[in-house]
Amino acid sequence: MSEKDEAPVDLSRRTVIKTGLVAGGMFGFGFAMVPIYNVFCKVTGLNGKTDPNPYQYSAETAEVDTSRKIKVQFVATKNAEMSWDFKPSITEVEVHPGQVGELEFFARNPTGERMIGQAIPSVSPFQATNYLHKVECFCFTTQTLEAGEEKIMPLRIIVDQALPRHITKLTLSYTLFDVTTMGERTLPS
Amino acid sequence: MTAVTDTSSNEKPNEHHDHHGPAKGLMRWVLTTNHKDIGTMYLWFSFIMFLTGGAMAMVIRAELFQPGMQIVDPGFFNQMTTMHGLIMVFGAVMPAFVGLANWMIPLMIGAPDMALPRMNNWSFWILPFAAVMLVSTLFMEGGGPNFGWTFYAPLSTTYAPPSTTFFIFAIHMLGISSIMGAINIIATILNLRAPGMTMMKMPLFVWTWLITAYLLIAVMPVLAGAVTMMLMDIHFGTSFFNAGGGGDPVLFQHIFWFFGHPEVYIMILPSFGIVSAILPTFARKPLFGYTSMVYATASIAFLSFIVWAHHMFTVGIPLVGELFFMYATLLIAVPTGVKVFNWVTTMFRGAMTFETPMLFSIAFVVLFTIGGFSGLMLAIAPADFQYHDTYFVVAHFHYVLVPGAIFAIFAAVYYWLPKWTGHMYDETLGKTHFWMSFIGMNLTFFPMHFIGLAGMPRRIPDYALQFADFNMMASIGGFMFGTTQLLFLFIVIKCIRGGEKAKAESWEGAEGLEWSLPSPTPYHTFTTPPDVK
Ligand code: HEM
Numbered sequence: 001m002s003e004k005d006e007a008p009v010d011l012s013r014r015t016v017i018k019t020g021l022v023a024g025g026m027f028g029f030g031f032a033m034v035p036i037y038n039v040f041c042k043v044t045g046l047n048g049k050t051d052p053n054p055y056q057y058s059a060e061t062a063e064v065d066t067s068r069k070i071k072v073q074f075v076a077t078k079n080a081e082m083s084w085d086f087k088p089s090i091t092e093v094e095v096h097p098g099q100v101g102e103l104e105f106f107a108r109n110p111t112g113e114r115m116i117g118q119a120i121p122s123v124s125p126f127q128a129t130n131y132l133h134k135v136e137c138f139c140f141t142t143q144t145l146e147a148g149e150e151k152i153m154p155l156r157i158i159v160d161q162a163l164p165r166h167i168t169k170l171t172l173s174y175t176l177f178d179v180t181t182m183g184e185r186t187l188p189s
Numbered sequence: 190m191t192a193v194t195d196t197s198s199n200e201k202p203n204e205h206h207d208h209h210g211p212a213k214g215l216m217r218w219v220l221t222t223n224h225k226d227i228g229t230m231y232l233w234f235s236f237i238m239f240l241t242g243g244a245m246a247m248v249i250r251a252e253l254f255q256p257g258m259q260i261v262d263p264g265f266f267n268q269m270t271t272m273h274g275l276i277m278v279f280g281a282v283m284p285a286f287v288g289l290a291n292w293m294i295p296l297m298i299g300a301p302d303m304a305l306p307r308m309n310n311w312s313f314w315i316l317p318f319a320a321v322m323l324v325s326t327l328f329m330e331g332g333g334p335n336f337g338w339t340f341y342a343p344l345s346t347t348y349a350p351p352s353t354t355f356f357i358f359a360i361h362m363l364g365i366s367s368i369m370g371a372i373n374i375i376a377t378i379l380n381l382r383a384p385g386m387t388m389m390k391m392p393l394f395v396w397t398w399l400i401t402a403y404l405l406i407a408v409m410p411v412l413a414g415a416v417t418m419m420l421m422d423i424h425f426g427t428s429f430f431n432a433g434g435g436g437d438p439v440l441f442q443h444i445f446w447f448f449g450h451p452e453v454y455i456m457i458l459p460s461f462g463i464v465s466a467i468l469p470t471f472a473r474k475p476l477f478g479y480t481s482m483v484y485a486t487a488s489i490a491f492l493s494f495i496v497w498a499h500h501m502f503t504v505g506i507p508l509v510g511e512l513f514f515m516y517a518t519l520l521i522a523v524p525t526g527v528k529v530f531n532w533v534t535t536m537f538r539g540a541m542t543f544e545t546p547m548l549f550s551i552a553f554v555v556l557f558t559i560g561g562f563s564g565l566m567l568a569i570a571p572a573d574f575q576y577h578d579t580y581f582v583v584a585h586f587h588y589v590l591v592p593g594a595i596f597a598i599f600a601a602v603y604y605w606l607p608k609w610t611g612h613m614y615d616e617t618l619g620k621t622h623f624w625m626s627f628i629g630m631n632l633t634f635f636p637m638h639f640i641g642l643a644g645m646p647r648r649i650p651d652y653a654l655q656f657a658d659f660n661m662m663a664s665i666g667g668f669m670f671g672t673t674q675l676l677f678l679f680i681v682i683k684c685i686r687g688g689e690k691a692k693a694e695s696w697e698g699a700e701g702l703e704w705s706l707p708s709p710t711p712y713h714t715f716t717t718p719p720d721v722k
């Protein structure tokens with residue numbers, strides 16, 4: 001029996017089921033776009049977001065490429081309504097790929113309240129995102145400061161030896177968000 | 190084949206005891222499952238929303254009449270631009286097309302009603318509630334949505350007024366309504382065609398609506414997903430779009446425009462069908478290139494899924510991305526060009542007469558093409574860095590939406606009013622409505638190209654002095670366009686109440702099954718399927 005021989009009611013029921021499944025599937029797809037986007041950005045470095053986990057040394061990656069020097073600049077920005085003082089101890093370092101660069105960021109909570117902050121890193125140009133590793137960073141977790149408290153937060157970075165040769169300078173920018181209402185946590189990886 | 194004929198005489202799913210005409214009183218409208226009643230309600234709902242959204246546009250144009258802040262405060266101005274866009278898109282244009290589909294698709298394919306009449310009743314009756322909820326946000330603490338019709342996060346999450354939750358629910362309801370409407374249309378077209386009405390014999394309005402309905406079920410759920418994520422970010426502490434919590438606001442734009450670009454085609458494809466019905470009638474020539482029209486529509490629909498980032502050229506996507514989305518977007522001009530070519534060729538050497546539906550249709554072809562050209566300019570990624578978020582974009586999308594969607598709806602209403610009411614409308618008034626709309630519309634939106642290129646940003650209540658003259662022109666045109674629509678209301682009411690009797694074939698030589706029915710159409714039509722040659 002071909003489809004045409006069935007009564008329109010049955011045919012319609014079938015159409016409803018099929019199209020309903022498509023609609024349901026697309027609702028799911030909307031949500032699936034979130035992990036797809038995140039994986040896509042992680043692989044390509046597109047949104048400048050660095051790996052939210054500490055970088056692990058290995059024998060090969062520890063080798064220093066002394067043939068070139070990379071200038072890494074640091075920028076600290078505060079998101080709207082974030083009242084902390086927030087700045088790097090130095091605004092740039094020059095490192096060989098594979099060599100650890102060290103500096104500190106300074107944060108102070110000038111308000112009378114306990115607050116939680118979260119620094120979100122971003123690398124520019126985005127092509128360098130996956131070549132800038134952070135061995136230690138205050139951005140891996142939220143930072144809590146009591147009223148008036150200040151804190152020196154170390155940052156240790158390594159530029160990967162495989163960084164494309166045309167990139168000689170890159171910027172690591174942090175934006176500090178007030179996440180007091182969200183509570184303390186570690187960024188999901 | 191015979192089974193189809195049989196069912197119409199006995200157990201029909203969609204017929205109730207009221208075989209002989211509509212029930213009386215208010216409950217007729219609340220409980221109706223008749224496609225003509227529902228179509229009528231959709232159209233009236235749409236018109237009320239059109240006037241509501243239009244009133245907001247009048248507030249915008251009044252504030253922009255002169256530089257400086259005069260009438261409303263900037264917060265309210267933002268609510269007006271936002272609500273104007275939302276109401277026009279979801280309240281006026283989309284329901285009008287669904288209303289036309291309800292009325293015309295069964296008549297065009299020889300079906301007795303829509304395939305799912307009860308669901309049809311539901312999909313309509315959700316709308317007024319959603320609309321009331323949306324509009325009521327304006328009176329809530331903190332005001333209504335003020336983040337633009339594109340509701341980019343985090344403006345619509347972290348920085349949004351408390352009423353946003355109601356906005357989200359309204360969008361959910363509007364989305365459910367559209368999805369149900371789309372499913373119904375697909376089921377009707379696929380299953381209820383009269384014997385002999387093969388796919389490639391369907392009128393183009395039916396074809397374009399079939400494709401539109403597929404677009405709807407593909408992207409409305411994505412929009413529902415986007416607002417659901419917003420809801421979770423606002424109330425449940427998730428961070429889909431909150432950078433501080435590890436989310437990404439740019440992700441919102443990807444999700445939104447994945448919905449948004451197909452959405453703009455949802456608002457134009459049915460117009461293509463309408464114009465393809467009207468031009469042949471008044472040019473007295475068959476439509477040129479029917480098959481290519483079908484394929485062009487399908488290609489446009491397909492391409493609409495892979496061009497969304499042309500709205501995001503300036504967010505910082507990599508060069509290959511810019512190029513991909515630029516070329517993909519430019520590619521859409523090819524099937525669109527095929528359509529315009531076919532319409533012009535249909536008219537070429539035709540014995541044309543210029544009744545109101547024809548005037549609106551010709552204006553559609555000309556002005557929509559202008560909008561297509563400004564679209565092409567915007568699609569050139571490096572140029573878009575200059576044009577983005579200026580009045581040039583406003584000019585572009587009003588040229589594709591006002592003469593595109595709205596004029597086509599007007600054309601459709603004038604064209605089929607005789608069929609619906611049994612009376613001819615007043616042609617002189619119809620033409621007056623056309624010319625006033627045509628002049629008003631161009632006066633409003635043409636200058637916006639210039640002020641946009643000169644750098645006036647969109648969604649701003651005040652502007653630099655050098656934009657003053659063009660803005661005043663635009664406001665005058667806007668008031669003219671706005672008030673003219675009251676004339677349209679008058680014409681429609683007048684036509685319902687009386688007028689010259691319309692013949693079954695209201696327009697000499699008009700093609701299509703609907704013209705084989707008496708005017709006005711009886712309450713039940715095609716209870717026995719017609720014979721399609
Ligand atoms: C040849 C066809 C078209 C092309 C190449 C095109 C291209 C574009 C581009 C590149 C933009 C983004 C501009 C910017 O924000 O900087 C845009 C915006 C827009 N287009 Fe089109 N478009 C076309 C047809 C249409 C049609 C048919 C419609 C609707 C019926 C439409 C509605 C819109 C709307 C509503 C926006 C603005 C969205 C917003 O930011 O609020 N376009 N178009």
Ligand SMILES: [Cu+2]
Binds near residue numbers: 449496
């Ligand atoms: Cu688009």
